[in-house]
Amino acid sequence: MTEAKLAPNMPKWMVDHTNIYLSSGGKQGHMYTITPPDQPSRTVPSLLLTTTGRKSGEKFLFPLFYGKSDNSYFIVASKGGAPEHPGWYKNILANPEVEIQVATDKLKARARTASGEERAKLWKQAAEFWPPYIDHRLPEEGAEPRDPGRGARSDQLVVLPDRGPPGPLMNHGAGLEACGPARNYRY
DSSP states (O other): OOEEEEOTTSOHHHHHHHHHHHHTTTSSSSEEEEOOTTSOOEEEEEEEEEEEOTTTOOEEEEEEEOEEETTEEEEEEOGGGOSSOOHHHHHHHHOOEEEEEETTEEEEEEOEEOOHHHHHHHHHHHHHHOGGGGGGSOGGGTOOOOOGGGOSOOOEEEEEEBOOOOSSOOBOOSOOOSSSOOOEEEO
16 A cells, blocks of 8 residues: 655645545545635536656645546646645656546546647646636737736646556545644554
8 A cells, every 4th residue: 555645834725625525535625615715606527536746756736626538537736826836746747647536436647648639638628627717828828918926837737547446445544634744544
């Protein structure tokens, strides 16, 4: 089994969401309802992504919204539109072998970054399940000019082709905590 932990700086809503997902074995938390600022509530599909830290070699868990295309899942490396890529994306650039949980299904995948026509197609799908992603596009991708403080980084779309179950079933430990040492759980 693989040890994994939630990053200690994860926002509280993500920690709470992950705890529900894990404690229910994926029966709850897969469809996540959230109310973005100045927007209506939305219910979005979410998965749990486990990556290997590029510096530490430790396993880290991230709850992320996802879409599905053919036999693959895809996620957006948005970090809420921040000027730098999220840590999980940097981790998969260093080691693309990941594990995911989608509802109660646990799978292995080899992550890859979408490009060209595939990327354009997936962007449209991503904007359907999470319209705020539209605000993260660059002007050359058809977006309005941004707040200069946002930076000039294009969000990447990451494809997660299904490679089958990861082996032994996950054995989740106690709940994870925000803003402190993350507790380990077995994956």
